[in-house]
Amino acid sequence: MSRESLEWLNANTLIGFTGKRGTAWHYRASMQGEELNHYVGPIPVDDVKRRLFGWKALSQPIYVEDPRGGLAQVPDRQAILRSDNGHVMGIFSDSYEPHPYVEWLINNVSRLLDADLSIGSAGLLKGGAVAWVSVEVPDNIVTPEGVEFRPHLFAATSFDGSLATTFKRAVTNVVCDNTMAAGLAESGQHVKIKHSRHSKLRLAEARHALNIVYALADEFSSAVRDLCRVEVTGRQWLKFLDAHTPMPNQQGRGRTMAENRRDTLAKLWNHDLRVAPWRGTAWGVVQAINTFTHHEQNVRGAVRAERNMLRAVTGGIDDLDRGTLRTLSTVLDRPLTSAA
Template sequence: MSLETLQTLNTQTLIGNTTHRGTAWHYRAELQGEEPNHYPGPIPVEDVARRLFGWQAESRAIAVERPADARTMTHLSPEGAPMRWMLVPGRQAIVRSDRRDGHVLGVFTDAYVPHPYTEYLLTSLANILDDSLSVSSAGLLKGGAVAWVEVSVPESITTPEGVEFRPNLLATTTLDGSLATTYKRTVTDVVCDNTRNAALRERGQDLKIRHSRSSRLRLGAAREALALVHTTADAFAAEVARLCQIDVSRRTWDRFLDAWVPTTGAHGEKLPPKALRHAEKKREALAGLYRHDRRVEPWAGTAHAVLQAVNTYEHHHSPTRGETSRAQRNMLRTVTGAYAALDTTVWKTLQRVLADERAAV
């Protein structure tokens, strides 16, 4: 069972601008209690602070259990042996101030400094961005160890090629050491709620701040690194136009599939039966999306459709494993940059296929 149950998703995430964008897939009114987590318009900043970030990250000393004698013991083990607690120097645990169940978010050295969610995810965005932008989503994952706030324009944008999207600025940080505080430009495809990189060829479109005593958010550097979220619309629209102008024939698509999901090993050897079945199933799913799915098919025959097919598959069709729900996995991949890296890898793979075809002519 995932930590991110439907109840958690309906109480620990806030979804805004639903008048234009509709409700999230996990929307369940009966699980939200007296206060709904969906907002017809922008999410008030004070609601994010009150409903999600109304607690502090606190540092606690760490102790280990050691054998003791009658003089030094502090407690008995389950077996009745005398034991004592000994502090571990130079180490700390980060916990939530509103929980008394011993839940630990992360364990670090004393050099680690937690970044307060309200300061780094709300106050910082208010200082960076202008009044035409609003909070469109916010949430907590992993019991509060991961948090994000997304800011975007209220209404979606449609390119001349018919791609409807919205530009965002995503602010995220963690208390489990899995990610530095990060501010990044993203784009959400409204039709299928996929997250894409702002532009495949751009670099420097995010800002990372380490959890250390010497790291601080410098607003001038932040504005320069992130530009304004409005410029994301121009960058993504140009990317879509460029990708839609690149022809991908049926033969090219088949060769891309061979490169992306090979059915043989590196040296042409036959894959083991289980791996072969997995590859064939994935190829079938990708081909179905490319040829028949409304989120991809309108642009079939172009490079944009290739990226859209893979991105849609990874968001909505790829298997989930362990205790991770699809919603948790997708959000974690977005905040960690895994989806941006995926887009870049798909694009490079397609470029190699196209280059090989040109060389063969």
């Protein structure tokens, strides 16, 4: 597999509301041990603290071997270690300020929402150096077009320098367990706080920027409605594939990869229940590309779960969905409501 084994994912991620969306793709009953990591309803906050965040990120000085004997401390540098197993998660300058997971991903989110938490998922990646918590509404929302989704607020941070602490609105598409752009017409609203001294979350500013979770339902439902009303014929779908995945003229690895990608997209479009119900519409095109990227595309240098989570936080999913609409708009030679 990749860096995050199935054993890790089953031990270091918690999945809630399975009665609404089923189990995660990596669920293996044989790897669950005495305590299951899946919950029919919301994940209790105390379970997240105990099972995932029950350790501290410690700042420790760094030493190197002195050629004259002994050790010499490296000036103005620090290592961030896990208190429970000594794992070195990152090395930084003295100006780096760790954001403890409980404080930033649970306590601050609670204050941001000004309500009780309903945690839908939480987890650790990269040996604990990256963490996320997703706060969700209790019930799925189903549009008249049959698209079932869950709005949520995604909070993530890191101890390895890969992420600023980020709070971001997003949508989970239940039929395929995909993260999708919260507002297909514009950049997903998010708040980022750097790991620097005196960094803090300004609640009023963050609430205004995020517009919080419940407003997502109407926005996303409207985007789905508009895209389902845009017809995409079989010929236009093929033109979209030509624009999205051009076929190289010369034989070789590039042409083989393009053929495989197009074959997989065609199967999703025509036969897969995650896409085929909306075949012939602009929404079906968005769904096909998003599903392919989440579940079918080859992943290098990272585990699929890690790649998908980081894309959700950094804006990669927003770029993916809006890029799909821009390409389709060019193929149809018309502006799309949700891409305008």
